[in-house]
Amino acid sequence: MGFLRIEQVSRTFPGVGGGRPTQALERTDLVVEDNDFITILGPSGCGKSTLLRIVAGLEAPSTGRVLLDGQAVSRPGSDRGMVFQSYTLFPWLTVRENVTFGLREKAMPLAEQARIVESYVDKVGLRGFENHYPKMLSGGMQQRTALARALANDPKILLLDEPFGALDNQTRALMQELLLGIWEADRKTVLFVTHDIDEAIFMANRVAVLSARPGRIKFELRIELPHPRHYRMKTSVEFSGYKAELTEQIRTESIIAAQMAA
Amino acid sequence: MLEPLKPVSRGTRIFLGAAFFVLFFAAWGVATFGGFVDGMFLKDPWYTLRIGWSLFTEFGFIEDVGVTIWRVLGGFVLAAIVAVPLGIAMGAFKFVEAFFEPFVSFARYLPASAFIPLLILWAGVGEAQKLLVIFIGSVFQVILMVAVIVGSTRRDLIEAAYTLGADGAGIVRRVMLPGAAPQIAETLRLVLGWAWTYVIVAELVGSSSGIGHMIMDSQRLLDTGQMIFGIFCIGVIGLVSDFGFKWLNQRMYPWAF
DSSP: OOSEEEEEEEEEEOOGGGOOOEEEEEEEEEEEOTTOEEEEEOOTTSSHHHHHHHHHTSSOOSEEEEEETTEEOOSOOTTEEEEOSSOOOOTTSOHHHHHHHHHHHTTOOHHHHHHHHHHHHHHTTOTTOTTOOGGGSOHHHHHHHHHHHHHHTOOSEEEEESTTTTSOHHHHHHHHHHHHHHHHHHOOEEEEEESOHHHHHHHOSEEEEEOSSSBOEEEEEEOOOOSSOOGGGGGSHHHHHHHHHHHHHHHHHHHHHHHHHO | OOOTTOOOOHHHHHHHHHHHHHHHHHHHHHHHHTTSSOTTTOOOHHHHHHHHHHHHHHSOHHHHHHHHHHHHHHHHHHHHHHHHHHHHHHHHOHHHHHHHHHHHHHHHTSOGGGGHHHHHHHHTTSHHHHHHHHHHHHHHHHHHHHHHHHHTOOHHHHHHHHHTTOOHHHHIIIIIHHHHHHHHHHHHHHHHHHHHHHHHHHHHSSOSSSHHHHHHHHHHTTOHHHHHHHHHHHHHHHHHHHHHHHHHHHHHOGGGO
């Protein structure tokens, strides 16, 4: 059955100025179970963001369809929360107002809104910064706010498009643990796009590897590391085994991608 | 000192700004008191100041100033009431933009001053004509600038709002409007400056009151002192209103500054 089904989805962008159309995604399938945490791993420019944007409804597939909980996706909606790689907090709203954005859209009673928002402000560790504007926050804090904003809406699935890609290594590691902690507590269904192999293994129950452009899911790897996960696992023997396997897969694709670019 | 984009302290900034004014008046003084320029063409600063004082104390110049300010604000507010909503609609909806944009772009190049003879014919030489000159001079500019500002709302913010469940109306109301508001306010500040040009032009032709009218009268008396004082008054009022506008913007949109 599957909670989220990606069926024969492809995407071709029309050529610019009479140029040839570019195929970003080849017909591909993916089934995500309820409460699954899946990372989509691929070399840059392989169309992994495009795939995620199609699931979000921000782009239409050229072929195929996406089903969420049996419903075909045709437009963006609050049932699919998203965190982007770029900082997308509304600069005119404080942290608290940003997190409340989706709840206000739902016209939920104010007391209820406040209760939910406060709990997520605590969960992502932003207590004391509720009244700050985004420009006063570090990159990591902005992404934590963006995560809280997406989670507060209680989406059926959380879509993450390299959310920690712009952060430094230390902050990124802390953010990974934070997100993993929230997932272990709430068991949300998550689709997480990344080009970082360590991140893909550490976060996921299953890693889906995308081929070089045009992208297609060519390999899936189940990650059997136990939960709760700890950062020390990144140096374990099992982790290294997964990493060796994925590195080999990604390397092949990166070489193809580099040759295409040349 | 000439390192690109190196900030200067607040004190230095005020000092340098004031220094140029001092330099300007000194040069004026040297040119006139030194006898380099005939008093017929340019009166000295001291005379200008005294004649200015008497304009206020003996000739009720404050009323002229008041009338002119009223006209500028009136025409400007009218233009803003029409232009801001229309500009927002054009920026947000491509359909509306396609309908209005070509005409507004054309109308923008029509010089407001060229309408004065027509407007006198249509609206007489009363207040309506003065307001209309300012209105025509500002409205098309504001429409286009607001449309561009709203149309250039960050795409990623719009997408984020969509994924948070906002619909089209929500995007306009909760993303485009608040995001564009500070820049719209800045645009209005800019256009208010231009409105001062139009009002004086309107007052030079067919008017019986206002700063422009006083300047015109002074020409008949060959009093360059009064003319220069009138021009200076406009500069001072412009500077004050500009500061006020800036201050208000920074108070209203602290996140943008």
